[in-house]
Amino acid sequence: MRTTSIVPPPPRKSAILTAALAVFAEKGIESTSIEDICRESQASVGSIYHHFGNKEGIAAALFMQHLDEYWTELITSAKSQSNAQRMIHAMLSAHIGWITSQPDAARYLFSRRQVVSAAHEQAIREYTLSRFRELFDVLKPWFKAGVLRRLPAELYGPLLMGPAQEYAREWLRGCVKLEPRKVIDELALAAWRSLATDPNQSGNRGS
Amino acid sequence: MRTTSIVPPPPRKSAILTAALAVFAEKGIESTSIEDICRESQASVGSIYHHFGNKEGIAAALFMQHLDEYWTELITSAKSQSNAQRMIHAMLSAHIGWITSQPDAARYLFSRRQVVSAAHEQAIREYTLSRFRELFDVLKPWFKAGVLRRLPAELYGPLLMGPAQEYAREWLRGCVKLEPRKVIDELALAAWRSLATDPNQSGNRGS
Amino acid sequence: MRTTSIVPPPPRKSAILTAALAVFAEKGIESTSIEDICRESQASVGSIYHHFGNKEGIAAALFMQHLDEYWTELITSAKSQSNAQRMIHAMLSAHIGWITSQPDAARYLFSRRQVVSAAHEQAIREYTLSRFRELFDVLKPWFKAGVLRRLPAELYGPLLMGPAQEYAREWLRGCVKLEPRKVIDELALAAWRSLATDPNQSGNRGS
Amino acid sequence: MRTTSIVPPPPRKSAILTAALAVFAEKGIESTSIEDICRESQASVGSIYHHFGNKEGIAAALFMQHLDEYWTELITSAKSQSNAQRMIHAMLSAHIGWITSQPDAARYLFSRRQVVSAAHEQAIREYTLSRFRELFDVLKPWFKAGVLRRLPAELYGPLLMGPAQEYAREWLRGCVKLEPRKVIDELALAAWRSLATDPNQSGNRGS
DNA sequence: AATGAATGAGCCTTCATTCAT
DNA sequence: GATGAATGAAGGCTCATTCAT
Numbered sequence: 032m033r034t035t036s037i038v039p040p041p042p043r044k045s046a047i048l049t050a051a052l053a054v055f056a057e058k059g060i061e062s063t064s065i066e067d068i069c070r071e072s073q074a075s076v077g078s079i080y081h082h083f084g085n086k087e088g089i090a091a092a093l094f095m096q097h098l099d100e101y102w103t104e105l106i107t108s109a110k111s112q113s114n115a116q117r118m119i120h121a122m123l124s125a126h127i128g129w130i131t132s133q134p135d136a137a138r139y140l141f142s143r144r145q146v147v148s149a150a151h152e153q154a155i156r157e158y159t160l161s162r163f164r165e166l167f168d169v170l171k172p173w174f175k176a177g178v179l180r181r182l183p184a185e186l187y188g189p190l191l192m193g194p195a196q197e198y199a200r201e202w203l204r205g206c207v208k209l210e211p212r213k214v215i216d217e218l219a220l221a222a223w224r225s226l227a228t229d230p231n232q233s234g235n236r237g238s
Numbered sequence: 239m240r241t242t243s244i245v246p247p248p249p250r251k252s253a254i255l256t257a258a259l260a261v262f263a264e265k266g267i268e269s270t271s272i273e274d275i276c277r278e279s280q281a282s283v284g285s286i287y288h289h290f291g292n293k294e295g296i297a298a299a300l301f302m303q304h305l306d307e308y309w310t311e312l313i314t315s316a317k318s319q320s321n322a323q324r325m326i327h328a329m330l331s332a333h334i335g336w337i338t339s340q341p342d343a344a345r346y347l348f349s350r351r352q353v354v355s356a357a358h359e360q361a362i363r364e365y366t367l368s369r370f371r372e373l374f375d376v377l378k379p380w381f382k383a384g385v386l387r388r389l390p391a392e393l394y395g396p397l398l399m400g401p402a403q404e405y406a407r408e409w410l411r412g413c414v415k416l417e418p419r420k421v422i423d424e425l426a427l428a429a430w431r432s433l434a435t436d437p438n439q440s441g442n443r444g445s
Numbered sequence: 446m447r448t449t450s451i452v453p454p455p456p457r458k459s460a461i462l463t464a465a466l467a468v469f470a471e472k473g474i475e476s477t478s479i480e481d482i483c484r485e486s487q488a489s490v491g492s493i494y495h496h497f498g499n500k501e502g503i504a505a506a507l508f509m510q511h512l513d514e515y516w517t518e519l520i521t522s523a524k525s526q527s528n529a530q531r532m533i534h535a536m537l538s539a540h541i542g543w544i545t546s547q548p549d550a551a552r553y554l555f556s557r558r559q560v561v562s563a564a565h566e567q568a569i570r571e572y573t574l575s576r577f578r579e580l581f582d583v584l585k586p587w588f589k590a591g592v593l594r595r596l597p598a599e600l601y602g603p604l605l606m607g608p609a610q611e612y613a614r615e616w617l618r619g620c621v622k623l624e625p626r627k628v629i630d631e632l633a634l635a636a637w638r639s640l641a642t643d644p645n646q647s648g649n650r651g652s
Numbered sequence: 653m654r655t656t657s658i659v660p661p662p663p664r665k666s667a668i669l670t671a672a673l674a675v676f677a678e679k680g681i682e683s684t685s686i687e688d689i690c691r692e693s694q695a696s697v698g699s700i701y702h703h704f705g706n707k708e709g710i711a712a713a714l715f716m717q718h719l720d721e722y723w724t725e726l727i728t729s730a731k732s733q734s735n736a737q738r739m740i741h742a743m744l745s746a747h748i749g750w751i752t753s754q755p756d757a758a759r760y761l762f763s764r765r766q767v768v769s770a771a772h773e774q775a776i777r778e779y780t781l782s783r784f785r786e787l788f789d790v791l792k793p794w795f796k797a798g799v800l801r802r803l804p805a806e807l808y809g810p811l812l813m814g815p816a817q818e819y820a821r822e823w824l825r826g827c828v829k830l831e832p833r834k835v836i837d838e839l840a841l842a843a844w845r846s847l848a849t850d851p852n853q854s855g856n857r858g859s
Numbered sequence: 860a861a862t863g864a865a866t867g868a869g870c871c872t873t874c875a876t877t878c879a880t
Numbered sequence: 881g882a883t884g885a886a887t888g889a890a891g892g893c894t895c896a897t898t899c900a901t
Contacts, residue, residue: 043885061268064870075887080872156413182424185416186405190428193401198393206363209392217389221397221432230437250860271895282862283897293896457881475682478874489883500875570827596838599822599830600815604842608807608814615806620777623806631803635811639842644851664864685891696866701893
């Protein structure tokens, strides 16, 4: 009886994705050659094209995978709290945590405005919008209670995540010394103050 | 005697810069070929190399030129105010105003993480840092007066400009309907709340 | 006992041939990829290689099969007549008829100079020559009787079939409106006039 | 004073065309790689693309150039005669002569159905049609005089040139021993008999 | 200053073919 | 018999850059 006690090498397809992420994160999609990915993944050119069709196929698969993980973590963390201010803090914490634990994925998703094809661009936008709405539903009670401010929809993203994104971009580029962990509270505070009706309240009102 | 005693910039050279900005903004530096710039500028390959040495030469010249214009505008606007909150508002206003009036330059500077060569990268970082300090000097009185909060240096950028940058990126990509003008007050408020010791104060304390 | 004592051709194998003919006829052998044939035939790559060894194997099998059908029809039609002019007419009729009823096969055989490998090239040439001789034997009496002209051997093909081939090529390319049926008589007449000793005779002399 | 007594090497562009013709004629367009053309022409890849845009660009330029030469020769030869039968003979003679003197060009134009792109295909068809009409004008008097038969337009090409084309294809493939010169009279006779109202007349009627 | 022909390394992609299951 | 993952050589084409004029 074979028990395959040795874990089989990760199937080619995922090896390619892993390799691609590393190289994409380092040099960007455009500057990454297929050969780079071959070298890093130990796969042949043919194999890559067999699984992903073309370079953009890899980029898109990678993007969707990590985007999904990111959002899931973000929303999960929000749902785990029952107070507006803590929710916001949890999200910022999750955001910074995700970036810290998966810097390559973060670099790939956020650090550069990667040009995934127009077709995928659309899919990504729709996906993002739907997750955003999901997140909004979680926060809805606090909007209704007047704890969080009513604003033009397109401002929520920037106010909530803008500072964190700006910080993250710098950190991911490696030119920031300040530790991410020590920054969460500040970023969360900024987001809270920007979004709260009364920035001095703790957000417990309503509960 | 010539009417203009100062020799006007050679029309070719500036035509090339103008063309380059347009194409760089649209497709990014990497995806832009010299031929693209030829087409757009009506100049020949040789002409471009004669004036700029190589592609990176164009990119760098363009980058420094617009980065300088941007910072000058930002700092000038800050200096024109004598109240912390108004300073912050003026800066956000200048930021959004600049982006609105020069979208291509903004796209080139902010929308993608453009890879200008390592050599210039360093120069750009130093330049940015020095202008940042200049800006800080303008705000220094309010820090001393306790109106603005003392924070880790690397957080000021994100808190002040993060939301605006995040919004601008979206707007520059063309997928935001909300008018930039209508957003300034909110972004300024968010920055103020994030940076002020007491977000409810107007920032006049101290003067 | 099975109803059909002769094992029917494996459906896969013939499905592959059918698919290959369609694609070869449309794009030519060289421009057809194995994957094209897979798509068209619903067979897997492995299956194709199992049955035919390689691409050329398919091309050759297909070529011989249809070449054989073509010649058989041509010769049979000639044999069915007992008068030189009618023989020629019958052949032209068979030629045009075959092309009309099997345009893909005709396109494959005639429309382009398909490059089947040198090895098969030789086999094809020999086969063609032998069938040509067979055809000649049928016409031999009329040569002996002086009804048909003695010419350099290599001219019989062109004089007999040249106009029809030229017409067929155009028709197969789809840029001819004139109906094939209406053209047979003319082509047959041209062939007759070209080959007959006395083009005004009907070809009955001698019988 | 430099007199450039040595003839300057043919400019790159025409060297490329010459080389391409040789290789295309030998292996066909599809089987010819750009590298083949580089080797044969001593030009660099870049040079080729600079002048012709892509492989098809070379193919098209080559095709038009030789097609034009061919037709010009054909029509000129027809115009030089004042008798229908001699005209036909002259055309066949020109056809065979052209093929003999420029076998590579002939192989390229006639031997295989080369796939020049759909766009050029159209241009070629139109060009051919216009030259065909030109040729027709030369023959028109003999049609009016009843010396040449009225037939469906699409049959003239096949009847006039079909046998010659068929012969030429074989000769160009190198598998015909019969000398082209000795064949002209026969091909011309066949064409004459096919097209003449009375194949036994010499075509002088009317003059 | 300006032009554009020439260069050649390098990139993305295709494709026939093999082979383990 | 059938499947499809894997391979890697080869091809078309792009592009930054040089240089003679």
